[in-house]
Amino acid sequence: MNIYDISKAAGVSIATVSRVINGSSSVTEKTKQKVLSVIEEYGYTPNAFARGLGLNTMQTIGIMCPDSSDPYLADAIYYLERELRQNNYDSILCCTGYQLSTKEKYLKLLLSKRVDAVILIGSNFIEANDKNNKYIYDASKEVPVILLNGYLEGANIYSTSCDDYQAVYDAVSSLINSGIHKILYLFHSLSYSGIKKLNGYKAAMTAHNLELKEEYMQQFSGTIHETKGFLLKLREDGVEFDAIVTSDDSLAVSAIKYAKACNISIPSQLSIIGYNNSIMAECCEPELTSVDNKVETLCIQSVSTLMRVFENSNVPAKTMFSADIVKRATTRF
Amino acid sequence: MNIYDISKAAGVSIATVSRVINGSSSVTEKTKQKVLSVIEEYGYTPNAFARGLGLNTMQTIGIMCPDSSDPYLADAIYYLERELRQNNYDSILCCTGYQLSTKEKYLKLLLSKRVDAVILIGSNFIEANDKNNKYIYDASKEVPVILLNGYLEGANIYSTSCDDYQAVYDAVSSLINSGIHKILYLFHSLSYSGIKKLNGYKAAMTAHNLELKEEYMQQFSGTIHETKGFLLKLREDGVEFDAIVTSDDSLAVSAIKYAKACNISIPSQLSIIGYNNSIMAECCEPELTSVDNKVETLCIQSVSTLMRVFENSNVPAKTMFSADIVKRATTRF
DNA sequence: TTGTAGGCGTTATCAC
């Protein structure tokens, strides 16, 4: 069932059928109705591949993220998909894991499918060594590249992010102002935003004349229970702290488990601040004070930016939102 | 840059170029190398739309789910995408929400994009009133339909599910055998698997000669805190229970919050069993005993079933796995 | 307002 069959059945040319389908210019109401009724009768649907071939687009955006089951990234995917669909775009999802080689491979693959743009969720895509970002620059030569919570300077690259530096700076400052000085900063990785968060911690400590100790800046990746074990080990090794600020809610949940295991009471003896304000922050006990970095806002903005890029509007290459801190029960302020 | 440009530069015909690209039949090693080097030089990538038009496939599967930010569904999406990609298929994600009209609309939309198959995650797509499932039967006339945790009988419809009935039956029986008789069953919806779970509860109670009270079968949808409020209200209204079995981990987390609020100790005074064994089960305190309904297994099986359908292998229309109960700290057994 | 014809870039079927 194609446009020829319809044209034959309706007694018009394929051009007219096409015009009706695309609601385009001047077609007599009468012929239009005729065609529509035939289309209805035969249950005809235009072939998206043929259309794609001609128009060189299938209205599809590639969404890449390391791991769609991470609650924070899952949220982002949800909002992005919703916004894109509202603009008549489909989303091809691609979970890359955290390896550079796989990211490169999958980004190429996505481009070979001729997506109209690519959205990279999370700063894990930006490598510290800039020459490893070549795959992103390469992509930007073909389609617009949208970075969510990452930043890279380049033509056709647009980034929307949250001010992670300031967020951690504020969180740490709040703790210090409430009289807590021994603050451990626990993080997953030194991705683009990972570095900004760490710098926020450093700056806040320094600004308040507190010594920056290596032992207070700990990187760890593992399950919730492995992370708990890591903290127990730290304590055994004599590292003392009255607060833990983390780069991710799951690390903060681990911190709560750690406190439980040691009979340390929260927040009187230990304050904890998470990051992302994900569902995990509400599941734990006590409920977690967490930085809300505005995923929904970021996603809405990203898609809106992309649509404006498609329209050739003048679009800023970088947009930044400030974060909020959602106070719950793991802090005293 | 298309196949003509390459053929010209390599001094061969487009047919030969095509053969080289697709690694197909007899091409001299020499001409093959010649073509490959030209392709390399020009950085040529075949046009996926044109290929799609000819082959009538772009190796793409539509994945539908009500809400990709739900931790359980997010897991499923992750595993499905991974398995599909291993089989050289892309995934178009489509979050439909819970409204029938939207599900219908989006399923049609997906089909109009000419996906090779559709995977529906979760039993929310199966309507109790079978005539409302017409949209699924319609879809199955065009492409294979894979149901994950749902069941519908029909040609070209394949379902992979977890034995929810037995899982709840076993969970409730375990409680009863440990001496607990006042068991509240709390659930979100009466979807296909929702009904099976409820029936599992009923059967277990009946099998142990316990009265089936309406007040012990409660349906509620809301946030974690709203659900906590609902349980508090139930208690105020005089409903007494020593255990809460839920259809979803988030409900179980709410139950924990409820117990906390009433100073009821877990599990000595109140046992709680969740469902899905999602990340939430490990975040809460005490950690949640939860039914593991094997998402990863379900996803692997679903994709493998689909691939066999594509090969025209003989494939069973229905596959069912049994669930496990993961014992943590909210139960005494 | 409507129709004709060419182009989009492949793959596949023939001949040679």
Place this chain on the structure above:
DNA sequence: GTGATAACGCCTACAA
């Protein structure tokens, strides 16, 4: 082993 050439189904100048 390789090369013409016809689909695949749509959109869109251009012509009528």
